[in-house]
Amino acid sequence: MQVLANIIFLSSFYVSFAVGLALVFGVMRTINFAHGEFYMLGGYALWLLSGVLSNTIPDGATFIVAMLVGAGVVGILGMLVQLTLFERLKEQPFSIFMATLGLSYVLQVVVVKTIGPMGRSVPAIFPGFIMFEGAILPIQRIVVLGFTALMMAGLWYFLMRTDLGRAVRATAQNKTGAMLQGISMGKIALTTMFVGSALAAISGTLMGSVLMIGPFMGAEALWRAFIIIIVGGIGSLSGTVVAALLFGLIDTLMTTFGAGKFAAMVDAIIMLLVLSFMPNGLLGSRE
Amino acid sequence: MTILQFITSTPKRFVYALIGTIIATPLLVALPHALTSYWQSVLVIFALNTIMVMGYRVITTMGGWSFSHVATAGLGAYTTAILMTLETPWSFWATLFLGAGISGLFALIIAYPVLRTRHYYFFLSTFAAGEALRQAYIQFKGITGGSFGISFIPRPEGFWGIDFNTTTGFYYLVLAIALIIWLLLYRFDLSRVGRTIKAVAANEELSESIGINTWGHRTLPFVLGSVIAGFAGALSANFNGAINPLDFGSILMFKLVAAAIVGGVSTFFGPILGLLYLTALEEIFRAFAEWVPLLWGASVIAVLMIWSGGLEMAVLKLLALLRPILFNRAKNSSAKNIG
Secondary structure, eight states, X not given: OHHHHHHHHHHHHHHHHHHHHHHHHHHHSSOOTTHHHHHHHHHHHHHHHHHHSTTTSOHHHHHHHHHHHHHHHHHHHHHHHIIIIIHHTTTXXXXXXXXXXXXXXXXXXXXXXXXXXXXXXXXXXXXXXXXETTEEEEHHHHHHHHHHHHHHHHHHHHHHHSHHHHHHHHHHHOHHHHHHTTOOHHHHXXXXXXXXXXXXXXXXXXXXXXXXXXXXXXXHHHHHHHHHHHHHOTTOHHHHHHHHHHHHHHHHHHHHTTOGGGHHHHHHHHHHHHHHHOTTOSSOOOO | OOHHHHHHTOOHHHHHHHHHHHHHHHHHHHGGGGSOHHHHHHHHHHHHHHHXXXXXXXXHXXXXXXXXXXXXXXXXXXXXXXXXXXXXXXXXXXXXXXXXXXXXXXXXXXXXXXTTSOXXXXXXXXXXXXXXXXXXXXXXXXXXXXXXXXXXXXXXXXXXXXXXXXXXXXXXXXXXXXXXXXXXXXXXXXXHHHHHHHHHHHOHHHHHHTTOOHHHHHHHHHHHHHHHHHHHXXXXXXXXXXXXXXXXXXXXXXXHHHHHHHHOSSSSSHHHHHHHHHHHHHHHTGGGGGGHHHHHHHHHXXXXXXXXXXXXXXXXXXXXXXXXXXXXXXXXXXXXXXX
């Protein structure tokens, strides 16, 4: 039971981190390397606001405010990146990729110089745990899981039930076709970058409440997100979710059986094997 | 092809490069004597990184930008470190070549999956593979010493009166290996195989349709570049005397990628120019070392956004301007020969 709970907790983190990356790739056909840093900024939003707002409003409210503020600020940052880097380097996905790689180092240094290189942690907002069928479930983790589910439901609603979301999906499926239907590419690109970056920030705020917040937390999480989106099939949201569940399962089981330190290598080997036999990933479509 | 044929078929540009190298060698040999011991170390590290970027450029000629290059170089370094610190230590030369060979073997193994991917996809898969390799350096404590790494790695025995335990002496060793690699790689770059690799990178389907083995021409540069990274890694282990997994982390990898972008990769000297620029930046802002990655990142963004082509294009344009003046030739007939 404990193992099952751990699998769900870990998978939900992988999903929340990788889904923004997959969304941006699906629409923009490029990888935002600074995604990890956007996630890190979301974590710092929680740390800063819990310092500023402590003793004024309840901790639970701070948590929600941090999520909204982090998502808003980072979302706008994502839009700025779209307007400057992506717009300028249009049709050169590789250059965009390299430029966001440069940006990720710029953001890391800015955070190290303004806040400091040490890791920070936020006191538990929802302390305590509940026992269920012999498993220890920290309430904080359950809250994080709940918000992740809420975030995914929100994303699903946006993509499936709103006109703007439908336009985003249409662009991901067929750019020329979407343009012929009168969809504004600039608007879609801005929307996608806002949503993708905001997802990263929300993920950062959620995980910041359970993990250590530090300038390099994004860089550390990023490479596993790469493995997840490659195995899931780049650009496929459902593939990303499936791969996140798969790796959540594998990593948790390896930790349970005392081989956790080899999880990273096993994940990479799985990725190489998937690439060998299914170069487009589990659910990816042929480019 | 016999050796004679190989020599007679040597392109003119290679002959010029050879003459240039022979002229430049005394200057490069004299250089450390004009420097303080700090700058001598900078020079050795620059020479080691030059070997790294030369290997990296070979990989980029096939159109893929690997992110596992530095981790692969680590295999060379760990091979040397492990075998030279045994109770009965191996000879330096044996570990140097064995280390480079192991780096190449690793590249050959991962080539099968990762070369199925292209562009940024290739970047991501090599990034993940390189990270996994670096994790292996941390986790297999019994062999690699874990996060602490391996220390007390000896330097090779000197010969011809050169003591490799001095910075200058070791610089000569690195310089000799760098010059040999540079000449071999430049010759390779101009060879038929080298040109075919670029053709495959430019249009894989067309190349395949005229009977070129595209798989082989993508695997070869990937493996060759990794072998050269292995040499650089092994030498760096000897130079520093100690290695740990952080030495093969993403910051050095970013430096190489940034060098290739800032300098450009269409010419042989581009990435080396880029490396020179980044090293200069690093040394100028030595007192503010934490800001250096920001400056590198900003340089990469600036080059991509406003100065596509990088430093090599600036040099090529300058050469194109100078050539008619120097050789008193018509401008349009000479412009073609550049690059």
